Amino acid sequence: MKQKQTVREILKQDREILDLEVCGWVRTRRDSKGFSFVEINDGSCLQNLQLVIDHTRLDKNQLKKITLGSSIKAVGDLVLSIGSKQKWELQCKKVYLLGEADPEKYPLQKKRHSDEFLRKIAHLRVRTNKYSAINRIRSKAAFFIHKFFQERDFHYIHTPIITSSDCEGAGELFQLIKRGEKETKFFSKNAYLTVSGQLAAEALCMGLGRVYTFGPTFRAEDSNTPRHAAEFWMVEPEMAFFDLNDNIDLAEEFIKFVTKNVLETCREDIELFRRFVDKELIGRLEKVVKDPFVRIEYSEAIEILKSAHKKENFEFEPIWGDDIHTEHEKYLCEKQFKGPVVVYNYPRTLKPFYMRVNDDNNTVAAMDILLPKVGEVVGGSQREERLNVLIENMQKKNMDIEEYEWYIDLRRYGSVVHSGFGLGFDRFVMFLCAVSNIRDAIPFPRTPGTLSY
Ligand code: 4AD
Ligand code: MG
Numbered sequence: 001m002k003q004k005q006t007v008r009e010i011l012k013q014d015r016e017i018l019d020l021e022v023c024g025w026v027r028t029r030r031d032s033k034g035f036s037f038v039e040i041n042d043g044s045c046l047q048n049l050q051l052v053i054d055h056t057r058l059d060k061n062q063l064k065k066i067t068l069g070s071s072i073k074a075v076g077d078l079v080l081s082i083g084s085k086q087k088w089e090l091q092c093k094k095v096y097l098l099g100e101a102d103p104e105k106y107p108l109q110k111k112r113h114s115d116e117f118l119r120k121i122a123h124l125r126v127r128t129n130k131y132s133a134i135n136r137i138r139s140k141a142a143f144f145i146h147k148f149f150q151e152r153d154f155h156y157i158h159t160p161i162i163t164s165s166d167c168e169g170a171g172e173l174f175q176l177i178k179r180g181e182k183e184t185k186f187f188s189k190n191a192y193l194t195v196s197g198q199l200a201a202e203a204l205c206m207g208l209g210r211v212y213t214f215g216p217t218f219r220a221e222d223s224n225t226p227r228h229a230a231e232f233w234m235v236e237p238e239m240a241f242f243d244l245n246d247n248i249d250l251a252e253e254f255i256k257f258v259t260k261n262v263l264e265t266c267r268e269d270i271e272l273f274r275r276f277v278d279k280e281l282i283g284r285l286e287k288v289v290k291d292p293f294v295r296i297e298y299s300e301a302i303e304i305l306k307s308a309h310k311k312e313n314f315e316f317e318p319i320w321g322d323d324i325h326t327e328h329e330k331y332l333c334e335k336q337f338k339g340p341v342v343v344y345n346y347p348r349t350l351k352p353f354y355m356r357v358n359d360d361n362n363t364v365a366a367m368d369i370l371l372p373k374v375g376e377v378v379g380g381s382q383r384e385e386r387l388n389v390l391i392e393n394m395q396k397k398n399m400d401i402e403e404y405e406w407y408i409d410l411r412r413y414g415s416v417v418h419s420g421f422g423l424g425f426d427r428f429v430m431f432l433c434a435v436s437n438i439r440d441a442i443p444f445p446r447t448p449g450t451l452s453y
Helices: 007-011 060-064 115-119 129-150 198-208 244-265 267-276 281-290 298-312 326-336 387-396 401-412 425-433
Strands: 017-032 035-041 049-054 071-080 088-099 210-218 231-240 294-297 341-347 363-371 375-382 418-424
Touching: 007 017, 007 049, 007 088, 017 088, 035 071, 049 071, 129 210, 129 244, 129 267, 129 425, 198 210, 198 231, 198 401, 198 418, 231 244, 231 425, 244 267, 244 281, 244 341, 244 363, 244 375, 244 418, 244 425, 267 281, 267 425, 294 298, 298 326, 298 341, 326 341, 326 363, 326 375, 363 418, 375 425, 387 401, 418 425
Parallel strands: 049 088, 294 341
Antiparallel strands: 017 035, 017 071, 035 049, 071 088, 210 231, 231 418, 341 363, 363 375, 375 418
């Protein structure tokens, strides 16, 4: 009986097999003395499978249409290849053209295309080695994220996409209105796409103990940078009885776990990025897995940046109370510490209402994790569990307390020390693949001014 197999399954065989069936898209074709050597790829792995097609077995007209990008099905025997490039090849008995791709019009050629060009054909770019590799790594990273939490008694929860609150308080919200309606009649109040699942995760954590949500989040930031998207995926764990230190420990273990497993499982794909994008990629990932992350207080980070300012001449002068900008993050991770850096205890005024106020009354128990090349990948904190301090924070930020009564309830009934963080999944994928623009880490990116597909 014929067996339908993926190219990846076929290539890991250790014996010759008769009558295999395989489908894929043509990547290369070379003709010689009555034979065609056609490499197909089916997305299951980076490697192609070589098909050997005897011209007598196929109608001339069909044969002509086996061109780059066309799709075919082949049935044949898997034999050891005489060519030195590959171990196996499929000696075809039957070949069926499934879908042609006019060589005059098909936008992908055998040469290397620029990232900018490929962004304009995002619906086709997944047929290149680079973009199929990114998407396979995305998939495996997501899998290991679930594995990490599931093995540690975390429950996977689903937090709402439509919300009425602005968790981060930055006002960068997309508003949701029913088509044709001018006002916000549908929900009888303003509705937005969520910027973070945290507040709902906190509620569920207060009964489930350890939870995580992993889903799309939205920010109407007008920043047109290589690491901001309007729609991105975030992993947000929330843990009861965890203080800031426990939170940082968990985040570090988490990043190490996913990086290590992706390195092991996606070696071939990672190797592609090492060869063609960044020679230091694998060393950088291994270092993240092996070395403890540097941990410094925000005040210390500002001191370091202040002394570097003379030499580096940053665009933004480092000042206590101001944000740590991208250029500062780069300096800390790439020059000063040459590895991941955890910055904690930020000024109270910089951070949202839910973060726990430290004893100095001036800083909050916040933490960011910065990675080389991408900068901030994680933002998290210990949450304010004291009812009176929480309300005071909300008043300071002029929040509508009534809207948050449910959230305040969590501090009225059985409140406990708890913490959590959010990891920007797309930025993490950038880090794993040494991709320098978030538009290439997301299959169909949404950024200011672009909404194709
Ligand atoms: O630091 P942020 O804003 O933290 C929160 O939203 C918390 N409520 C998370 C929590 O504690 N549960 O965002 C978390 C991470 C950032 O560190 C960054 O990696 C990513 O989300 N991120 C973005 N990624 C892509 N495009 C954007 N516009 C992003 N904004 C944040
Ligand atoms: Mg942040």
